[in-house]
Amino acid sequence: MNVLVINAGSSSLKYRLLNVERQEVLAKGICERVGSQEAFHKHGLDDNERVIDAQMADHDEAMALVLESLTHGPTAAVSSLDEIDAIGHRIVQGGKYFDRSVLIDDDVIAKIDELAELAPLHNGAALMGIRACQKHMPGKPMVAVFDTSFFQTLPPKAYMYPLPYELYEKYAIRKYGAHGTSHRYISERAASFLDEPLEDLKLITCHIGNGCSMSAIDHGVAVDTSMGLTPLDGLMMGTRCGAIDPAIVPFVMEHENLTGAEVNDLMNKKSGLLGISGISNDLRSVREASENGDERAMLAYDMYSNSIKKYIGQYIAVMGGVDAIVLTAGVGENCDKMRRMIFSGLQPLGIKIDLEKNKERGGERLISTDDSEVQIMIIPTDEEYMIARDTFDIVHEKIGVEGGVFVD
Numbered sequence: 001m002n003v004l005v006i007n008a009g010s011s012s013l014k015y016r017l018l019n020v021e022r023q024e025v026l027a028k029g030i031c032e033r034v035g036s037q038e039a040f041h042k043h044g045l046d047d048n049e050r051v052i053d054a055q056m057a058d059h060d061e062a063m064a065l066v067l068e069s070l071t072h073g074p075t076a077a078v079s080s081l082d083e084i085d086a087i088g089h090r091i092v093q094g095g096k097y098f099d100r101s102v103l104i105d106d107d108v109i110a111k112i113d114e115l116a117e118l119a120p121l122h123n124g125a126a127l128m129g130i131r132a133c134q135k136h137m138p139g140k141p142m143v144a145v146f147d148t149s150f151f152q153t154l155p156p157k158a159y160m161y162p163l164p165y166e167l168y169e170k171y172a173i174r175k176y177g178a179h180g181t182s183h184r185y186i187s188e189r190a191a192s193f194l195d196e197p198l199e200d201l202k203l204i205t206c207h208i209g210n211g212c213s214m215s216a217i218d219h220g221v222a223v224d225t226s227m228g229l230t231p232l233d234g235l236m237m238g239t240r241c242g243a244i245d246p247a248i249v250p251f252v253m254e255h256e257n258l259t260g261a262e263v264n265d266l267m268n269k270k271s272g273l274l275g276i277s278g279i280s281n282d283l284r285s286v287r288e289a290s291e292n293g294d295e296r297a298m299l300a301y302d303m304y305s306n307s308i309k310k311y312i313g314q315y316i317a318v319m320g321g322v323d324a325i326v327l328t329a330g331v332g333e334n335c336d337k338m339r340r341m342i343f344s345g346l347q348p349l350g351i352k353i354d355l356e357k358n359k360e361r362g363g364e365r366l367i368s369t370d371d372s373e374v375q376i377m378i379i380p381t382d383e384e385y386m387i388a389r390d391t392f393d394i395v396h397e398k399i400g401v402e403g404g405v406f407v408d
């Protein structure tokens with residue numbers, strides 16, 4: 001079975017085409033800066049990657065480019081779209097409706113649409129991906145894999161907000177979390193790397209990219225996470241502010257003469273690293289500026305690492321200890337300086353980073369000292385693999401498309 005995985009981000013569209021029986025990646029790529037003048041499309045396997053300058057006004061146009069490059073010209077991986085058997089889509093917000101991955105039908109599409117206000121940067125983009133696949137590959141089975149479903153195990157004391165209870169009853173206002181597919185993957189991989197059952201471990205998982213979230217996974221069960229009703233809550237991020245005093249919202253509305261939607265936009269798109277540094281949402285640019293003495297870039301860097309450090313403390317308290325802290329995503333996997341800052345000063349908690357190991361590059365690895373009571377690990381995330389796995393399982397079970405068994 002050939003499964004196409006679509007991971008639509010706010011400004012990007014990542015994809016991967018896999019053959020399940022052969023466990024082979026046939027093609028992969030990313031469209032970045034979708035909707036801007038600087039949009040580009042990277043397509044191909046690691047040793048044969050091409051960067052194609054391309055204009056794409058939105059995710060619909062990006063999808064058309066992706067499907068074209070999968071089937072035509074020097075980048076083709078299959079001779080026609082008929083060779084794609086199923087499609088798996090990453091959906092950030094599944095809200096109260098979805099506690100697992102599901103086959104996509106009209107009702108599922110309507111619910112993803114309804115939930116778009118709870119993931120303003122993501123669900124709309126994912127819907128464009130779904131609709132483009134319906135247009136170009138009508139009738140092909142599609143599966144929705146939700147970022148939120150992994151956190152459906154949270155206890156009420158973690159997912160409820162101390163607001164009037166009626167708001168929960170009326171609108172299902174509660175914490176849903178996000179990045180669950182990534183947290184699920186890195187927790188499974190971390191247990192396997194440590195050669196211990198996941199059920200025996202207390203883990204803190206940190207997905208630190210453009211979007212950032214952390215979770216407490218106690219004996220294999222997610223018990224808390226930093227993102228909330230929407231992916232705006234929790235940690236400071238590339239363009240998102242994370243948790244702030246809620247009274248700031250009406251204050252800014254009044255003093256800046258903004259609507260609720262405009263403040264929401266300001267907190268989602270103009271805050272975080274970008275808002276504080278005034279330079280970029282990309283940590284690489286903020287790092288460079290801070291090393292050149294830019295004070296606001298230094299402040300942004302400090303605030304970002306401090307925000308992560310505080311959640312480590314919280315989650316140790318929530319679980320009554322921690323065996324391993326697992327880092328992933330663009331920053332977690334690549335930025336040694338940020339990792340050094342996050343873990344500095346945590347020795348009294350039994351958490352000791354090895355500064356030499358921290359500088360090394362590689363795949364799954366430990367960066368704590370040999371005598372650290374808590375292991376610090378880097379596990380490169382693989383949301384696409386998890387989405388392909390769920391897609392295969394569901395399509396196989398529900399419609400019985402012929403195919404091999406998806407083995408790890």
Ligand SMILES: Nc1ncnc2c1ncn2[C@@H]1O[C@H](COP(=O)(O)OP(=O)(O)O)[C@@H](O)[C@H]1O
Pocket residue numbers: 009012208209210211238281282283284287329330331334335
């Ligand atoms: N070498 C690096 N040093 C510092 N930051 C990096 C590095 N490589 C990637 N990043 C950061 O990772 C972010 C993207 O992470 P990623 O997980 O791909 O994000 P998302 O999926 O949220 O778009 C970039 O914005 C950049 O800040």
Ligand SMILES: CC(=O)OP(=O)(O)O
Pocket residue numbers: 009010092122147178179209210211212231
């Ligand atoms: C939920 C979320 O923030 O996703 P991403 O990191 O891909 O933007």
Ligand SMILES: [Mg+2]
Pocket residue numbers: 009209211
């Ligand atoms: Mg991401």
